Amino acid sequence: MNNEILSKAANEARGLAIDAVHACSSGHLGLPLGCAEIGAVLFSDKLKFNPIAPKWINRDRFILSAGHGSMFLYSWLHLSGYDLPMEELKNFRQLGSHTPGHPENFETVGVEATTGPLGQGVGNAVGYALSAKMTQATYNTADHTIFDYNVFALAGDGCLQEGVAREAVAFAAHNKLDNLVLIYDANKVTLDAMAFMTQSEDTEAVYKGLGWEVIKVDGHDLDAVAAAIDTAKTNKNGQPKLIIAETEIGKGIVEVAGTQKAHGEGGANFAEEARASLGLPKDSFYVSPEVKEHFAGRSGARAAAFSEWETTFDAWSAANPELASQLNNSLAGAAPSNIFDLIPEFDKDYKAATRAAGGDIIQHVSKAVPQFITGSADLFGSTKNYIKGGGDWSPDDWTGKNIWFGIREHAMGAILNGIAYDGIWRASGATFAVFADYLRPAIRLAALAKLPVTYIFTHDSVGVGEDGPTHQPVETCSGLRVIPNLDVIRPGDPEETAGAFTAALTRNDGPTLMLLSRQTVATQSQVPARDRRLGVEKGGYILVKETAELDTILIATGSELDLAVQAAKELGAGTRVVSMPCVERFNRQSSEYKAGVLPAECKKRVAIEAGVSDIWWKYVGTEGAVVGIDRFGISAPGDVVMEKLGMSVENLVATAKSLG
Numbered sequence: 001m002n003n004e005i006l007s008k009a010a011n012e013a014r015g016l017a018i019d020a021v022h023a024c025s026s027g028h029l030g031l032p033l034g035c036a037e038i039g040a041v042l043f044s045d046k047l048k049f050n051p052i053a054p055k056w057i058n059r060d061r062f063i064l065s066a067g068h069g070s071m072f073l074y075s076w077l078h079l080s081g082y083d084l085p086m087e088e089l090k091n092f093r094q095l096g097s098h099t100p101g102h103p104e105n106f107e108t109v110g111v112e113a114t115t116g117p118l119g120q121g122v123g124n125a126v127g128y129a130l131s132a133k134m135t136q137a138t139y140n141t142a143d144h145t146i147f148d149y150n151v152f153a154l155a156g157d158g159c160l161q162e163g164v165a166r167e168a169v170a171f172a173a174h175n176k177l178d179n180l181v182l183i184y185d186a187n188k189v190t191l192d193a194m195a196f197m198t199q200s201e202d203t204e205a206v207y208k209g210l211g212w213e214v215i216k217v218d219g220h221d222l223d224a225v226a227a228a229i230d231t232a233k234t235n236k237n238g239q240p241k242l243i244i245a246e247t248e249i250g251k252g253i254v255e256v257a258g259t260q261k262a263h264g265e266g267g268a269n270f271a272e273e274a275r276a277s278l279g280l281p282k283d284s285f286y287v288s289p290e291v292k293e294h295f296a297g298r299s300g301a302r303a304a305a306f307s308e309w310e311t312t313f314d315a316w317s318a319a320n321p322e323l324a325s326q327l328n329n330s331l332a333g334a335a336p337s338n339i340f341d342l343i344p345e346f347d348k349d350y351k352a353a354t355r356a357a358g359g360d361i362i363q364h365v366s367k368a369v370p371q372f373i374t375g376s377a378d379l380f381g382s383t384k385n386y387i388k389g390g391g392d393w394s395p396d397d398w399t400g401k402n403i404w405f406g407i408r409e410h411a412m413g414a415i416l417n418g419i420a421y422d423g424i425w426r427a428s429g430a431t432f433a434v435f436a437d438y439l440r441p442a443i444r445l446a447a448l449a450k451l452p453v454t455y456i457f458t459h460d461s462v463g464v465g466e467d468g469p470t471h472q473p474v475e476t477c478s479g480l481r482v483i484p485n486l487d488v489i490r491p492g493d494p495e496e497t498a499g500a501f502t503a504a505l506t507r508n509d510g511p512t513l514m515l516l517s518r519q520t521v522a523t524q525s526q527v528p529a530r531d532r533r534l535g536v537e538k539g540g541y542i543l544v545k546e547t548a549e550l551d552t553i554l555i556a557t558g559s560e561l562d563l564a565v566q567a568a569k570e571l572g573a574g575t576r577v578v579s580m581p582c583v584e585r586f587n588r589q590s591s592e593y594k595a596g597v598l599p600a601e602c603k604k605r606v607a608i609e610a611g612v613s614d615i616w617w618k619y620v621g622t623e624g625a626v627v628g629i630d631r632f633g634i635s636a637p638g639d640v641v642m643e644k645l646g647m648s649v650e651n652l653v654a655t656a657k658s659l660g
Contacts, residue, residue, distance in 0.1 A: 001045050002294065003222050009044065009079065009291045010036035011278040014252045016078070017071040018275070019284040020092035020099070022268035027093060027101065030263040031069030031156060034187050034247040037220050038154070043076040044298055046229045048149065050306040051081035051299060054109050057331070058149050058309055061128045061422070063113045065121025065155040065165075066185065067102040072154075074099050077110040079291065081299040084109060086285055105421065105449055113421050114449040117441050119162025120414050122182065125153035126168045127418015127427075129180035129240070130393070130403070134373070135424050137398035139323055144316035146309070149179075150233050156185045157195050160203070164441075167411030169240070173211030174406075176238040176395040181229070182212075184242060185219070187249040191263050207242045219245030238395065252278050330371040330424050333452060335505040340533055342368040343502070346494040348525040354558070355458040355516040357494035359384030361501050362456075366390055366401060369426060369505055373419075374456070375403030376430040377412050382518075383430035383458045409435050413442025420451035426505065428454035433461075433515055434473040436480060446511040447485040454504040455513040460490060461610035462629060462645055463519040463559055465638030472633030472641070477515055478615045481583060485510040489536060489582040490609075492561030493521055495529040496581050499536030503585070517559045519638050524565060524579075532579075539585025540597055544568050544577035552656050553598060555580050555607040555619055560647060564608055567652040575656075576602075583615065606656045610647050625655050 017032035042062065049059040064073045071092065078084045084098060091097035098108045102116030112128070115121035129151040136147045159165050172180055184203065188195045204214045215231060217224040225245065232241035250257040253274045256266055272282070280286055317324040336342060343364045346357065366372050366387045373393070380386040380402070390401030405412040412429045419427040436443070436457055446453045462472040480488045489500040489512060497516065504512035524532065526544055535541030540555075544565060551574030556564035561579055568575040578597055580586060586594065598605070598619065605624035607616035613628030620626060627646055634641045642648065 001041070001222070001226055005290060005294045006037070006040040006044055006222055008288065009294065010040040011252070011280065012287050012291055013039060013075040013079065014278055015275060015280045015286055016075040016089055018253070018268055018271050020071050020074075020089050022271040023090060024093045025268070027071060027268075028068040028264055029071075029253070029268060030187070030189065030249040031066055031185055032072035032075065033251050033253065034249045035069070035072055035154065035185050035219065035245070036251070037222055038183060038225055038245055039072055039076045041222055041225045041229065042152065043080045044295065046226065046233070047152065048305070050302045051083070051110070052303060053306055054082060056306060057424070058147055060149050061112050061125070061151045063115065063121045063125045063128065063151070063153040064103055065115055065119070065125065065153050065159045067115030067121060070099070070101065070103050073103055073111065074108070077108070079287065079295050081295060082110040090285060113418070114445055117445065118158040119165035120417075120442060120445060122153055122155050122159050122165040123168040123411050123414020123442070124418035124421060125151050125180060125182065126172045126177065126411070127415035128422050129172065129177040130175070130415060131419045131422035131425055132179050133177065133398040134393065139327055141316065141320060143319065144312055146313050146316050150181060151179055152181045152183065154183045154185060156187070157190050157199065160184065161199060164410040164414055167408040168414060169207070169212070170210055171405065171408060171411055171415065172240045177240045178236045178238050180240040181232040182240065182242050184244045185247055186244050187247045189249045189260050189263060191260065193260055204244060211239060212242045213237065213239040214242045214244060216244045216246070219247035220251065326370055327424070333508040336368050339368055339502050339505060340530060343498045345529040346523055348523055350494055350523045351520055352494070353517045353520055354491050354494065354497045355384045355518060357497040358456060358501070358514070358516050359386075361498050363388055365501055365505065371424065372426045372428065372505070373401045373403065374428040374430065375405050375412060375416075377405045377409045377435070378407045379431055382432070383456055385428070385430045385456045405429065409438035410442070413439030416453045417442055417446050417449070417451055420446065420453050421449070426452065426454070428456055430456040430458065432459045432471065433457040433476050434459065434471050436473070436476050443480070443486060443511065443513070444483055447483050450485065450509045451511055452508050453511040455511065456516065457513060458516045459518045460515040460558060461517065462633040462641045462647070463517060463610065463638040465641055466635060468635030469633040474610070474629045474631070474633060475612050477609070477611045480513055481615060487512045487582055487584045488515065489513070490515040490558040491536065491581050492556065492558050492579055493524045493532065495523070495532040496536050496579065499533035500581065502533060503537050503582070515558065519559055521559050522562045524561065526565070535579060536581050537585065538589055538593065539582040539587070540578055540580040542576060542597055543579040544575070546574050546576045548573035550574055550576060550599065550602050551604060552576070553578055553602050553605040554652070554656065555605065555616070557581055557609050560608045560610055563647065563649050563652055566649045567656065570649070570653050571656055580619070604656070604659045606652065606659070608647070608652050610642065610645070623659070625659060627652055627655050
């Protein structure tokens, strides 16, 4: 390790950050300057990657959890030879650039996770480490090791203070993720004030108490940082590693260094003075020939290591064709084209909650899609998503298909995203619908980053009953529907539930969230099972076709679908029932298809759903009506609550008739 050139590279990386933030008068300088030596050691010598093959499946993963410090990552990706030219650094935070304000995996090559909301990246890193353990146990053989990567995350006080991070690091320690290295930028500063204003815990003692191995270093000492990383990478003792790197925030800008003023863009006002103090020329965005030459040389060594791995991988593939095929399918996100046929149809007399139907379906899904894994936030017994015979993922069996997250919904969401970012396993997780807001930030990020995560949320309405209003999610369904790029599916019978699973597994450009009932629903056999499953893919379809001139359209989802079917019988032959399990999918259909399901000439429309009514006015129009629940629930048996709050055939019929 060439300390002289790495010190030079660290200062030049500081200069790039200063210049980028100064150019746009926006950004966060504190971390890029304070952690420059850490970046130099990692990206020059200690991370395994190949800029020419940025998605190399055996690369080390680096996640910048403190995403506000994005110029740290952009500078080192540029210096390391990734396809991130200097022009992109100059366009930091500008429209159309590949250097957005916070790192986004779909915008910038080399970015492993969309981070920014503090603490989420820590959870993502835990998900990556989980995925790595499962991948190594599944695909490595006695003759060939094709996976041996480590996962690194850089976080600050803001990340570690967030509850999602605390949940995630407890999970990591309990599950002995010793392939995980968390570097804590311990600069004693938060955005508003010096850190002592908001924290006083002994971080070393806390993490040791959780089960982490802790290493403390001077974050500006190149040799100390390198030694700590070497120890963290090689000491596979069943403990994740925390490197507490004591740094000076904003190092290099003497006017603000070491204070909260260094956190944001304020230090950029002293750009010229900072360049001089760092020994940089007056020219902005400067990288010396010596630093360029050093990293070009490292790229050559990395390409050679990658080529050597490719030889091993080819030998492994030849020796293990079935495993190789499974891995290739996983990386492609491929689900079987005949997945409909791999999930048996339900008997027409089947009558159970959709969560129970989901519990049956998931057994077939796990066999049809080997990369499908699932977990629950301490609710497997209620959410019914346990894969029988799949084994429990743990240090005793890294190949287990069932992940026990404990009562950690926040962390579960972030960890699922990390698994999805890694791109090898198809991640799903479950809890009660009312707890969706505990992991809503992670759901939002999954939608933003286009991650194919599946959420299995049960106890979807006031039909929960006796647990009362705290557990009756009247607003949750519609609240989730407003998240862009999230498909929310509320199936009304077992075949629609099967359709929900197949829709989720065949979608690769975003997450899918299923809302399943606790209460029993009937099987709707008016149309064939396959048509109901395909209807879910379309988002909405005609379940009951009118047998006379169309007079009334009833629109329903979930457990209210059967109420609409019964009401249609009373309203007469001119009544159509439209099942609308997923408004997002329906909205994506052609105008012709949507008009065929909801013809404009029929103005007499009523939507019914056991939740807030606002979303449905789009579909019933100003001349229609909505039977919904625009208040909190009641503590009583589920059927009593449904009746009391208007979820009944009688009320639906009366509402339809009132339209004239």
